[in-house]
Amino acid sequence: MEFQGGGIRTISYDGVEIVRGIYAAVRDPNWGTVEPAISDIAMKEFDDMVRLSFLCEHKQGDIQFAWQGNIQLSPHGLQFEFDGTAKSTFLKNRIGFCVLHPMELAGLPLEVETTNQTLQGRFPLAISPHQPYKNIEKLTYAPKPYLQVDMRFEGDLFEMEDQRNWTDASFKTYCTPLEWPFPVEMKAGDSIYQSITVQVNHLKQTDHITGERRKDESGIVPLVVTSRVIRNMPDLGVMIDAPAMLTGDGRSVAATEKTRLSLTPSYLRALISLSRNDWYDQLAYVQKRVSGLNAECGIEIELLYDEPSQLEAFAAYIGSEAMKVRRIIPFCNGAMISAESSLLELKAALSSRQYPSLNRIAIGGGTRAYYAEHNRAEMPLQWMDFTVYSINPQVHAFDDRSLMETLHAQPVTVKDAIKKCGKDLYLGPVTLLPRINPNATDGGSELAIHQQMDERQHTSFGAAWTIGSIASLCQEDLSLLKGICYYNLSGEIGLEDHPDTDLFKAMQTLMLYPNAEVVEVKGVSQRVAALGIKPNETTTLVFAANLTNERVNMEIRTANNDRNPVATTLEPYQFLTFYFQPS
Known part of the structure; x- marks a missing residue:
């Protein structure tokens, strides 16, 4: 105790x-x-x-x-x-x-x-x-x-x-x-x-x-990297705060020029409110950033609106500009849960415009908030192509250990959502602090950027937590999890403005291998998270992260080599990468 x-x-x-x-x-x-x-x-x-x-x-x-x-x-x-x-x-x-x-x-x-x-x-x-x-x-x-x-x-x-x-x-x-x-x-x-x-x-x-006591007495965590493929990597995306960049609340665009091309997310997720007069400019900024990242990067839009006429103008714009929009999740302003009317109104607006690209856009539903809201709602599943909800570990507890413990519950929510909805799932945003307070009684649910900033994000803790999150979500029975959106692209809670952090380096490496095969790693524990992927047919790359504030002794080997494990010590919240090739 x-x-x-x-x-x-x-x-x-x-x-x-x-x-x-x-x-x-x-x-x-x-x-x-x-x-x-x-x-x-x-x-x-x-x-x-x-x-x-x-x-x-x-x-x-x-x-x-x-x-x-x-x-x-x-x-x-x-x-x-x-x-x-x-x-x-x-x-x-x-x-x-x-x-x-x-x-x-x-x-x-x-x-x-x-x-x-x-x-x-x-x-x-x-x-x-x-x-x-x-x-x-x-x-x-x-x-x-x-x-x-x-x-x-x-x-x-x-x-x-x-x-x-x-x-x-x-x-x-x-x-x-x-x-x-x-x-x-x-x-x-x-x-x-x-x-x-x-x-x-x-x-x-x-x-x-x-x-049970003897199991932990040695203090050594033994990891065994197998060749068994359990799934493919989900798409990794990041949020983009277009309003902040347009109003100057975000970091200088010029300051990030050197790091822009070094991140290759599969998609950017943008929050667009059609009640703002500058939503055209926001979309133009998002399209510009997507074009500057990589050819395969697409756009996911969390769309807020007041009336159907706004959706018609929105559809006309993204169609005429041939925006690389893959998915849209519409919400009436002030709503936390998808309404059937919102999905139908957006579908009608898109179909009314004669742009082939609009026919390929998936329309999803879910919640802007947590799985609690998703779990309690009656979703309009028949009109949803996919579902969404967000994750942050600090709704109830705020200490390091409690945050790490949430990693074991993340896949439980995904499994529950898949079983109850039967839809593809695009998770996110996944952040260390909430971006909204769905339970606010004073009417103010949106949180300012500085309220969303946890200093631990840019430390080794943030990298270990994120690797632990991705590893926990890349399970064999979570195949309907298609994408995960983490943090922001730019600004205080962004990745590219902090290129020297462990978190940036980890995400940069993982994003290099979209859809890579994920292999089973045995021996993971409460103390160490491990994610094994195959960048190519002959190489296995393993991320091992210490989830504790104490040193952890670890041995790692492949399943066909039980005589020569690599012995190492992980410092508190440290992560290391290991490359294995056939001998």
Whole structure:
């Protein structure tokens, strides 16, 4: 168990993770998280018990809230108490405990005691669009056949949601039901008390735990590069922020002249709003950039409009200019989910123009937001050629390790979307921070570029996370995933303005081999991600990325060479490339 940020995480018993984390959140009226300042940490040890106390103070704008945390640990359980008081009057959406259960529990039996009944169920296997359990007072489950976990909640009503909807690698049981009104006013002096008690019972002794411990004791990650082709690389695209470049908010165009031709994305994704007077200029800029990148680069447009007449003007323009548009995803302004009317209106506008190029454009639907919105919506599938949704790892958590954990949930969302929609999927944009807030209650969903910038993107962390993302998404059973759009081409969150970063170098290399065969690499773990591709018939190129903040010892070899592995050490968040050819 670890104490972090006023919460505890990785709660294990005999080497088995029973709880991913327990923490308390203060959420503002737009569901933003108000981070705490932590002080007065004190720990006392007894013969069979450890007590930890601390103070958390949350201050942001008119929000001032403080709470005393008390954690009591015993050999077979723990109790976590939250005792807080509002120091000012403010609006809040939620204040109190959240418990994270590892997503690896998916499908396992779960007993739920509610306020009026006991339910026998399971942790959801398919991603649950809505709360699978409400009015929770107690949970009982067995992460392993020989362990039983009892978890009791006091001080509020709790319910569970499937956080895989946002690529968090967990299920979350949280306080204050979402069906209750929010935001709610907290008056100065109002208090909140909650507690969570966890008890672990060891049902029987087995050798399984010992075996699991030995597996990790060597510390060496062994990678084996096979010759088995599991799929082809999906198209790799990048966003292009045409408005920023036109208004001068982006980086200087001249400053990027040297790096323009060194990136070869398969497509650029542009956000075009037909409500702007300069949308013609934006499209002209996008076409110019596409022409300057590579001959095979196409355009994907996320299109916002108010009325059908705007779509007719848009169709006339892209047809007359013979723009290299491959795909369009239309949305009414302000909408987060595709409407059947939008798809039909765009199809009508394109078909009304006598330009052969318009007949080849695919029309897709989905969401501008996360898989949660996609999963909860009734999509107009009969009119969709493909589907889309975006990914960012910081909807709920913001530390390095939590971001890396989301990599394991990304392919779960893709598999779920493919199963439910049966459509080709073009994922993106995939970024470290959100570009919109679909849950904003103040009416402002679009975020400024500086709000989308995470400094980690341009460090080794950003490169490792991105390689891990691509590797996790290049799975054999995700063949309908046809394209992934990462980050921006230019500007603060762009690639080409940072040519000396590990992220740029990794993306530059991967983009050189569109549609390359992806080969199976065995031995990948929570610590190391690996992606193997074949640039040509005789060469295999492997990217290996350390997903941790510690050194990792690694051995890598081909399947037909078990005597001479390459031994190396990956520094924190470092990635290395390896080339293998037949001997």
